[in-house]
Amino acid sequence: MDDLKGLLSASRLNRDCGQTYSSLLIPYTMTNLKIAIQKKGHLRDESILFLNSLGISCQQKNNQLITKCPNTNIEIIFLRDDDIPNYVNKNLIDFGIIGEDVIKENNNQTKLVKKLGFSKCQLVMASPKDSDINSINDLQGKRIATSYPNILKKFLDLNKIQSSIVQVSGSVEVAPCLNLADAVCDLTQTGNTLRQCGLEQFTTVLKSEAVLIENKLIKPEKQKLLDLIKQYANS
Known part of the structure; x- marks a missing residue:
């Protein structure tokens, strides 16, 4: 819960200071990135809050499984936690936010990019x-x-x-x-x-805790999103 409050505080701070990270993403609206998150539970809620704090507007309405973020061409895919690494490893999804415990349990050869510091x-x-x-x-x-x-x-x-x-x-x-x-x-x-x-x-x-995983495909826009996440983490 403290991690969730921290994300909320950071999001409010960015808004109050007139600083939004979405402006960094908008120039790349012609790209197509897919990010998978858990389809229910506290990890889904905190992942949505995390993405929103980056300026990636994300909401799940009527239990929809795929939603496109406004002003970007980023799609959020809602999946069972065990399925996220499989989709990422098959290069069907660019990034996934998942619990580190899932990676450890399934011995996935998934590329773990960064620990995100929430859902501990x-x-x-x-x-x-x-x-x-x-x-x-x-x-x-x-x-x-x-x-x-x-x-x-x-x-x-x-x-x-x-x-x-x-x-x-x-x-x-x-x-x-x-x-x-x-x-x-x-x-x-x-x-x-x-x-x-x-x-x-x-x-x-x-x-x-929540971790970010990625597939093996090389895309310039993937690096831009990673830079955005690192900038957020260091702010």
Whole structure:
């Protein structure tokens, strides 16, 4: 949330000072860039705010999946987070904004251009408050529910822990309540949902944030957008 407030403050500052980055993009309206962002969730909201702060006016209306930004020829494509690297790697989309955790989980050979500093979160280990699992070593022989089996396996192997990985696609926090698992490995920003489910986190597996990825095609207009993002980041 602090990252989101920071983007809002920067956007207001640019507006109040009469400074907009959109003027840097308008001369290149004849170019055609495609940027993919997550189609729902807080990462979508913060990505839209980030693009708006660059002067790239972006809104998703009526759950549309493709929208063209006014005054530019930039298209914003709304996709499932797991699909964004695939479209970028196939050179169908120029840039993608995605969580670093997705790149790590899928072992994508995607070109990571820049960490963007918002949508920060952590992949953590957590267990029920009344559990005897309070450290990594306590996971030996236990069942762990997660939506990140590849990251979790690497973490367990690194720490020489043999556990059963229970892969679930969502609502990981309820797994211990339903006796599906003894602990969870889940992504969290504040830890509130974990606490509401009676879980306490005891170690961090991975820190993640929004990152910018790009395809391998060489386009002059791509570099202009990268320069714009760097100028914003340094302002």
